[in-house]
Amino acid sequence: MSNIEIKRPEILAPAGDVECIKNSLKFGADAVYLAGKQFGMRTASKNFDNDELKKAVELAHSYGSKLYVTCNTLPRNNEMAVLPDFLSYADEIGVDAFIIADLGVFELAKKYAPNVERHISTQAGIVNSDTANAWYNMGASRVVLAREMTFDDIVDIRAKIPKELEIECFVHGAMCVSFSGRCLISSYLTGRDANRGDCAQPCRWKYHLYEENREGQFFPVEEADGGTYLYNSRDMCMIEHIPELVESGISSLKIEGRAKSAYYCAVTTNAYRHAVNDYMKERENYTLKPWIKEELEKISHREYNTGFYLGKEPGQVTSNGGYIRHYDVVAVCESNEGNVSNITQRNKFFVGDTLDVLPPSGIPFTTVCKELKNKYGVAVDSAPHAMEELIMTTDKEIPPSSVIRKKRS
Template identity: 45%
Template sequence: MIKKVELLAPAGSRSKLNTAFHFGADACYVAGTKFGLRAYADNFDSDALKSAVEFAHTLNKKVYVTVNIFPKNDDFPALKEYFVFLNSIGVDALIMTDAGAISLCKSVAPDMEIHLSTQANTTNGYTAKFWAEQGIKRVVLARETTIDDIKRTKDIVGDSLELEVFVHGAMCISYSGRCLLSNYLSTRDSNRGECVQACRWEYKMTEASREGEPLTMIEDDKGTYVMNSKDMNMLLYLDKLISAGVSSFKIEGRMKSEYYVASTVTAYRRALDGYYKTGIYSPSESLIEELEKTSHRRYTTGFYFGARDTVCLDTSKPESDWLFIAEVKGYDESKKCIILEQRGRFKKGDVLEVLSPDENYLKKIVVDEVFDEDGNVIDDCKFVQQILYLKSDVVLHNHDVLRMKRKDL
């Protein structure tokens, strides 16, 4: 019997959490307004965290909270209060890095489950076993870990520790995230949630004695991406990770859109469910193509199959052939209309594609009649977040997504 693994999705806001669960995520990882490594995501205040946890538990799903900054001495009084609060609202686990913060958490919330963040750079079974002996329930392995490393680590830790790995999304050019580029170039501390992603900037290099003569390296007409990493995509190899002993598959992207969450969760959920049902792992072409419909850099399998000379370098910017057109808010039976919140421009005659967890997945809808909330006919829909009514017999549900292929291709 195939062991079922957790599908863990990013949620930088309540809307993204709702989307992730709607499309089949088993758990979401989120952050409060402090002590997480994504200071520029919307994140969750105390009331929002409590509400999110309660909502997840009604669905028999889980919420993990990231508390993975590298804290300074002055942070610990507030951390203590935060741990007590998170324990009181029933958070399922904390994702942490710092040994001192972990020790404090265990002293004030001894029953709280703790997962060790990838920031801790765990690359071997002996380190993983050490953390298990400290009461850690799960380790998020470093992205530099190979499948063979994972197998050997699982052999060492056995059932004493769960292993979690990233399977999709952006990769930090630094060793699992400990980077000072942002600090140096912008004074924003990447290890305290303020990374400006300086590794993604466009650079040209000039030799000191040849000013005005930029050197050509890996370059396109936009500049040189000397530190630009490809995005990870392990959709074709989930069975190998399961066999290696992985318990949770993690998708990167707390700062990405609801559309990204919907698309990536769809692909991985459907691929896993097909495996559980048939015992044969063979993702369909439509699922492989699904991951091409979100904005991304060129894909790589990272270090899972060993070091690759060009694994990190990419000359591209994130792009996609598809546009996020609308998030569905429901269906009006009396009007036979899909209720939607617009995200991208579309017009009468356009063909929209459905992204849904049910049988409506990949259905096409030709735009014919669209009305605003006052009943006015709209032929050119161009106002973001406007609530619209799209005439259609296709019954869609809250959090479904509509998208459209770019016309300029």
């Protein structure tokens, strides 16, 4: 990798709603990707109407960050008819780039949004330099490589494309069983088209086997009593491989999760931000700080894996379809005076609990809840009501905008 020009990669964070974009930016995203109400691959997210999209662009730019809009569905003719107006509007409000999978959408974006860069989605399945160069010659400024790439593959592609063409790769989050392909399982089983943002995630379901001559009788295909989840992919986590990611010439480290919570956006963005900053500062002396890796265990996730980067198949978690979850968010700090904080409750906790705090600086610490009062100033023993406003006294000062967590028993 010694011939690769080493540059600080962009941290690209997801946002499914307004709270998510605020957290992604607050915790260090160089850029945020999101979708309008149409043409994005996550209809399960709230997404952004035109007014919200304009405010999101302004918010991102106020942080000195960029905002990318996903137009990566495979739209039908009736959808293409309304696309030009959306593209023109995005150009008008200052969107920095579109993420595109379809060639027709790519050409329309050139015509109706000439000031917006065009990035090629992982849905396009780019696995070689000839394809990357073809997109570059048509006007793409970035390619999001297929998720099946190894480090050696990426280095080889980087060496054979123009230095101006950026490479973006997923480094964290959920992985589809079809990875970079066009999956039809959801359409076949439910009528919900995964290629138009409406995946029902049937790959996460439990399956049984039937024998054709024994109608109504099923034979469990199982590794445990709970049944078998044949297609349930692990989650990706590349936090332990920052040096390889940077030295491969990847321009942007992308975090999956537009359907995930604002808390997820904060934790993942913060972890990769600190890890990259540390590596760029320390280089040969770099070691991953233990707290950074621990942070990624404080969000809900499936079993972690390194995808295809190391030349191995990530595989599936066949024994269960659920998440690993060690921590709960119990409150958010709205404001404070010394060790007294005004908080909004999210999950139940008690006076005397040890709480884990993620402040805007991104360096977590623990503190003890010494006292709780409701908004009328009456002392209470616990915080049982979601979104209740409370006054909390702790043994350490909690900065405003901090996320407050509690480890599960």
